[in-house]
Structure formats: C-alpha cells, structure tokens
Amino acid sequence: MDKFTTLTGIAAPLDLINVDTDMIIPKQFLKTIKREGLGANLFDEMRFDRQGNEIPDFVLNKPQYREAEILVSGDNFGCGSSREHAPWAIKDFGIRCVIAPSFADIFFNNCFKNGILPIPLPQEQVDILMKDAEKGANARMTIDLEAQEITTSDGQVIPFEVDAFKKHCLLNGLDDIGLTLEKAAAIDSFEATQNAQRPWV
Amino acid sequence: MTTPKTLYDKIWDAHLVDEAEDGTCLLYIDRHLVHEVTSPQAFEGLRMTGRTVRAPDKTIAVPDHNVPTTAGREDPKNMTEDSAVQVAALDKNAKDFGINYYPVSDVRQGIVHIVGPENGWTLPGMTVVCGDSHTATHGAFGALAHGIGTSEVEHVLATQTLIQKKSKNMKVEITGKLRPGVTAKDITLSVIGHTGTAGGTGYVIEYCGEAIRDLSMEGRMTVCNMAIEGGARAGLIAPDEKTFEYVKGRPHAPKAGQWEAAMEWWKTLYSDDDAHWDKVVTIKGEDIAPVVTWGTSPEDVLPIDALVPSPDDFKGGKVEAARRSLEYMGLTPGQKLSDVQIDTVFIGSCTNGRIEDLRAAAEILKGKKIKDGLRAMVVPGSGLVRAQAEEEGLAQIFQDAGFEWRLAGCSMCLAMNPDQLAPGERCASTSNRNFEGRQGYKGRTHLMSPAMAAAAAITGHLTDIRELS
Ligand code: SF4
Numbered sequence: 001m002d003k004f005t006t007l008t009g010i011a012a013p014l015d016l017i018n019v020d021t022d023m024i025i026p027k028q029f030l031k032t033i034k035r036e037g038l039g040a041n042l043f044d045e046m047r048f049d050r051q052g053n054e055i056p057d058f059v060l061n062k063p064q065y066r067e068a069e070i071l072v073s074g075d076n077f078g079c080g081s082s083r084e085h086a087p088w089a090i091k092d093f094g095i096r097c098v099i100a101p102s103f104a105d106i107f108f109n110n111c112f113k114n115g116i117l118p119i120p121l122p123q124e125q126v127d128i129l130m131k132d133a134e135k136g137a138n139a140r141m142t143i144d145l146e147a148q149e150i151t152t153s154d155g156q157v158i159p160f161e162v163d164a165f166k167k168h169c170l171l172n173g174l175d176d177i178g179l180t181l182e183k184a185a186a187i188d189s190f191e192a193t194q195n196a197q198r199p200w201v
Numbered sequence: 202m203t204t205p206k207t208l209y210d211k212i213w214d215a216h217l218v219d220e221a222e223d224g225t226c227l228l229y230i231d232r233h234l235v236h237e238v239t240s241p242q243a244f245e246g247l248r249m250t251g252r253t254v255r256a257p258d259k260t261i262a263v264p265d266h267n268v269p270t271t272a273g274r275e276d277p278k279n280m281t282e283d284s285a286v287q288v289a290a291l292d293k294n295a296k297d298f299g300i301n302y303y304p305v306s307d308v309r310q311g312i313v314h315i316v317g318p319e320n321g322w323t324l325p326g327m328t329v330v331c332g333d334s335h336t337a338t339h340g341a342f343g344a345l346a347h348g349i350g351t352s353e354v355e356h357v358l359a360t361q362t363l364i365q366k367k368s369k370n371m372k373v374e375i376t377g378k379l380r381p382g383v384t385a386k387d388i389t390l391s392v393i394g395h396t397g398t399a400g401g402t403g404y405v406i407e408y409c410g411e412a413i414r415d416l417s418m419e420g421r422m423t424v425c426n427m428a429i430e431g432g433a434r435a436g437l438i439a440p441d442e443k444t445f446e447y448v449k450g451r452p453h454a455p456k457a458g459q460w461e462a463a464m465e466w467w468k469t470l471y472s473d474d475d476a477h478w479d480k481v482v483t484i485k486g487e488d489i490a491p492v493v494t495w496g497t498s499p500e501d502v503l504p505i506d507a508l509v510p511s512p513d514d515f516k517g518g519k520v521e522a523a524r525r526s527l528e529y530m531g532l533t534p535g536q537k538l539s540d541v542q543i544d545t546v547f548i549g550s551c552t553n554g555r556i557e558d559l560r561a562a563a564e565i566l567k568g569k570k571i572k573d574g575l576r577a578m579v580v581p582g583s584g585l586v587r588a589q590a591e592e593e594g595l596a597q598i599f600q601d602a603g604f605e606w607r608l609a610g611c612s613m614c615l616a617m618n619p620d621q622l623a624p625g626e627r628c629a630s631t632s633n634r635n636f637e638g639r640q641g642y643k644g645r646t647h648l649m650s651p652a653m654a655a656a657a658a659i660t661g662h663l664t665d666i667r668e669l670s
Contacts, residue, residue, distance in 0.1 A: 200455035
C-alpha cells in the first residue's frame with residue numbers, strides 16, 4: 001500500500017451532504033476486474049453529460065480544481081455501497097485526503113486500505129476548511145498525518161484524530177494481510193477451540 | 202457476577218482471536234459470501250502474493266449483481282462483454298480456490314443475501330461478511346453480519362479474520378402492534394426517517410420489541426437489510442423459536458447430533474436485561490404508517506398520505522440537499538404523494554425478493570391488471586424462491602396481471618444488468634436505495650413495501666394500500 005505522511009495540495013470544496021458511492025463511481029464502471037483507471041469516471045454523472053462533455057459547473061471541472069488532492073465535503077460522505085471502487089476512483093484521480101463532518105463506515109475503512117486519509121471533523125471546522133478551499137488553486141492546505149494537523153492556506157492549524165493502528169499502517173504503507181498472517185498461530189488455536197465447541201460452524 | 206452483555210457483545214466475544222492494547226481486534230469470520238463485482242481484485246491479490254483461501258468450506262460464491270434476469274443467460278453471449286468477464290472470473294476463482302459455488306445454471310443461484318439464509322449457511326451467533334453493504338440482512342438470525350470492501354474480502358480469504366474495532370451498541374425498540382397495511386419495510390424505512398442515514402454511524406443496531414418479535418424471519422431480514430441505510434455497521438435481531446424453526450432442516454444447518462448443542466448455545470444469544478446501550482431509540486408500532494420515499498436519500502421518508510415537503514422544511518445542509526432531490530425527482534412541494542404518477546414497478550432485491558414478499562404483492566394483484574402502459578417486473582431473489590412462487594401459483598397471478606416474471610438476480614435494484622430506468626422514468630420499487638442514478642441514469646426511485654408497489658402497479662400512481670380494498 002502507498003504511504004501517506006504529509007500532503008500539501010489544492011483542496012476542492014464539494015459542499016453536499018450524503019455524497020453516496022453511486023455518485024462517486026456509478027455502477028456501470030464497477031464491471032472491471034482491475035483496481036486502476038477508475039479516476040476518469042470519478043463523479044461521472046456529476047462531471048460529464050451523457051455525450052461525455054464536461055459539465056463546467058462541477059467543482060473538479062473548474063480550472064483551479066483540476067489538480068485537487070484534497071476534497072472537503074458534507075456530512076455522511078461515502079454512504080451507500082461497500083464498493084472499494086469508490087476509493088480506487090478517488091485515488092486514481094489524484095485525491096489522497098477527504099475531509100467531512102462524518103463518513104459512512106465501510107467507505108471510511110476502505111480509504112485506509114488504499115492510502116487515502118479520511119478526516120472527520122466537527123462541522124464548524126469543516127466550514128472553515130470549506131471556506132479555505134473555496135479560495136481556489138492558490139489556497140493550498142497541508143495535511144500532516146504524523147502531527148495530526150491540518151494547516152489552512154493562511155496558516156490556521158486544525159488538529160484531527162486518527163485511529164493509532166490505522167495511522168501506523170498509513171504512515172508505513174503496511175499491508176494488513178501480512179500483519180495478520182503473523183498471528184497465524186492465534187488463528188489456528190481459535191479454530192481448534194471453535195471446532196471443539198461449535199463443530200457445526 | 203458477570204457483567205451483563207448485549208447480543209452484539211456476546212457474538213463479538215465468541216469470535217475474538219486477538220486484541221491489541223489500542224482496542225484493535227482480530228475477529229474470526231464464520232461465513233464469507235462472495236459475488237462477482239467486488240471479488241475479482243481480491244482473488245487477483247491472492248494470486249499475486251501466492252496466498253490461498255484459508256477456509257474454502259466457509260466461503261460461498263454466487264454471481265448476482267450483473268447477471269441478466271432473462272432466459273438464455275447461461276450463454277455468455279447473452280451478457281454484455283464486461284459482465285461476462287466478471288462472471289467468468291468468478292467461475293474460475295471459485296474453481297481454482299475450491300470454494301462453494303452456485304453458478305447461474307444452478308436453481309439455488311440468486312442474490313447472495315437470499316442464498317445464504319435459504320441454504321442454511323447463515324446461522325445464529327455467527328460472524329458473516331460479504332463484499333456488499335447489505336450483508337446486514339443476515340443479522341435477522343442473530344448473526345453479526347456486515348459489508349466489507351474488496352481489500353477486506355482479500356483479507357478474509359487469506360486469513361478468515363477481519364481487523365475490527367468494536368462499535369457502540371444501539372437499541373431500536375419497536376413497541377406494540379403494527380396497524381393494518383404496515384409491513385417490515387415500513388418499519389425499517391420509518392426508523393431511517395427517524396434517525397437519518399448517518400444516525401447509526403459507529404453503531405451496531407439491535408432491533409427488538411413486540412412488533413419485531415411478531416415479524417416472520419423474512420420480515421426481520423427486510424428490517425436488518427436496511428440497517429446500512431441508517432448508517433449502522435450491522436443490524437441484529439435476537440434469535441427465537443421462529444429463527445430455529447426457519448433454520449432447521451436447511452442443507453447447511455447443523456444435523457441431528459449437533460443440532461442440540463447448537464440450540465443450547467443459540468438460546469443464550471440475547472441481550473441481558475441490564476446490558477449497557479450507548480443509544481436507545483423507541484418507536485411505537487402503532488405510530489408507523491405505510492411509507493414511501495420522496496427524495497434521493499433513504500431518510501427522505503414520509504407516510505403515503507403526506508405532502509411532498511419543501512426545502513424550507515429542513516435545516517442546515519439538508520435544505521440544499523432537499524432542493525436538489527426535489528429537482529432530480531421532478532416533484533413540487535405541497536403535491537400529494539399519492540398523486541405522483543409512476544411508469545415502472547420493480548418487485549425484487551435482497552430487501553424484498555423473498556417468497557413472503559411475492560405473496561404479499563400477489564395478494565393485492567390477484568385478479569387485477571396493472572395500469573395500461575406501465576412496465577412492471579418481478580425478479581425473485583433466488584431460483585428457489587422463483588420455483589416456490591411458481592408452485593404456489595404466484596407467478597401466474599403476476600403474469601396475468603401484466604408483470605414480467607424474471608430469473609433471479611439483483612436486476613433493477615442497482616441496474617448493472619440490462620434492467621434499467623430511462624432518464625426521467627419513475628419507479629415504484631421494493632429495493633433499498635433511491636440514490637441519484639441508482640436504477641438507471643436520471644431514473645427516479647420511490648422506495649416502498651411489496652404490497653404498496655403492487656397497489657401502485659394497479660392504479661399507476663403512488664397508492665395508500667389502506668385505501669385499496
Ligand atoms: S439486491 Fe440490490 S442491494 Fe441487494 S445485493 Fe443486489 S444490488 Fe445489492
């Protein structure tokens with residue numbers, strides 16, 4: 001997995017609540033057996049018309065946000081399906097950090113598995129960052145995962161919380177499966193006990 | 202004295218393999234359900250790292266999301282090319298890794314969340330995962346069941362465990378009796394209307410109370426299915442005699458000899474009286490009305506006799522969201538919901554594609570015809586549901602009324618196969634998501650119970666089931 005340490009980049013404001021996974025990557029793009037290439041269709045139905053032309057009003061189509069690496073959005077971001085295609089599309093587009101008042105559970109987990117940092121913050125702080133993002137391309141934010149701090153374009157520092165284990169994996173680009181396989185003995189012994197106590201499983 | 206526990210606590214404790222100091226846990230997974238859309242990259246990952254499936258006998262795969270529901274689908278030529286590639290990949294992965302598999306040609310094929318319980322794979326007290334958010338469905342058996350992403354699918358395939366932190370406990374109690382015409386779907390939609398789509402975030406919900414106890418296993422699955430729409434990681438209902446009765450004799454249920462031991466454990470699976478809840482929601486069963494959704498979030502729920510709301514009725518970010526929803530849905534504030542004309546009716550999905558759902562819809566449709574010009578389809582949740590409905594004469598009722606009678610799959614619930622809404626087309630649907638574009642680009646979805654969808658098919662508009670006698 002790709003590491004995430006610090007990131008300084010353009011933040012795009014997507015001021016909508018309940019941004020769902022169908023919006024992030026519509027189902028017609030889930031018929032792939034690969035992880036790559038989904039960025040071209042990120043927010044497809046909001047970004048393009050049926051003829052495939054860009055909709056100029058959509059934030060990521062605006063010249064100042066085309067290179068965005070951070071997304072600031074509304075409550076309950078990533079609700080809906082478990083499709084990991086959503087974080088794959090976000091990452092493939094070049095976004096490595098999403099900031100919102102709250103995230104849907106599965107999406108939140110999926111982000112960490114793909115080197116994306118989702119940051120939940122109280123609404124008032126998201127409002128500050130949304131305003132900052134609205135300033136456009138010159139307004140670069142900095143995310144420092146080690147220090148757990150966001151610095152706005154005018155130097156305001158906002159601390160954030162992150163789960164210690166998830167932080168450790170992101171900072172070091174660790175593969176969960178490898179870590180778990182180190183505990184194979186514990187899994188073996190659990191299975192032995194379960195086979196004795198609940199053989200029907 | 203031991204500390205009182207919730208049902209969630211008990212299942213969690215029984216599956217704990219390892220707990221780190223910071224509370225990060227390794228949880229053992231008893232059943233892993235797999236489908237064609239969220240698994241190819243996981244199997245590819247196993248191949249790339251030379252890993253195997255740790256417990257193939259606990260892994261069950263079935264294609265459901267993008268398979269056509271029309272005749273002749275066993276022939277890949279009758280699928281779009283990319284769908285055929287995904288289904289072929291699942292065929293191959295199931296074979297290569299030796300996991301249980303129900304191909305499209307098997308009568309047991311169907312929507313993964315219907316197939317699991319139907320074949321006795323889902324049992325009380327288990328941990329069940331699937332690369333699909335509606336895995337919550339299996340919670341109806343008192344199993345801890347939740348959706349996972351593809352990286353986690355790979356993790357479970359390789360290790361039969363999942364890295365998890367424990368969620369908080371939420372109790373949703375539905376007291377008393379339901380009024381006539383009110384179903385499990387109305388309960389689950391009303392709960393979401395009450396708590397919002399983020400209300401359950403960070404929680405595992407246990408549904409309880411007389412109205413939940415009174416539901417059949419099928420109704421309980423409908424309720425738990427939509428726990429995810431309420432933001433919860435999982436929904437649970439404590440197992441009882443109905444659960445045991447449903448499970449008994451299913452192909453993968455414990456056999457004689459083990460059955461008694463299983464029952465002994467299952468009977469301990471309930472929340473202790475003085476267990477701690479982080480949040481409690483109580484709704485009176487008699488306050489629940491038959492409901493429909495008006496917007497593009499499952500929380501946009503109102504009783505069928507209500508009026509379309511105005512954005513000004515809301516606060517904060519919801520004002521803009523409601524404005525956007527109303528525009529997308531083509532509705533005017535103040536309009537009667539029961540005046541909204543529809544073009545299509547979809548009966549099916551893992552929320553309402555079980556035999557009881559088809560019975561409820563057929564009951565309304567018996568001897569009636571759907572409104573002229575309407576498109577209506579029934580997509581049974583599995584081949585077994587379909588066969589049973591044919592045997593009971595339900596298929597005939599649907600066909601006589603003017604419904605298409607399809608093969609099993611997800612179909613228009615997410616419209617990855619050819620069953621899609623056209624732009625602007627309005628659908629009365631028994632599925633679980635009314636997101637923008639969910640059932641087809643610019644398609645408009647109103648969620649409701651099977652009986653209400655059948656009623657709408659007859660009248661051609663959203664209809665109060667209580668007025669249709
Ligand atoms: S029926 Fe719909 S919600 Fe259920 S698994 Fe299929 S696509 Fe998902």
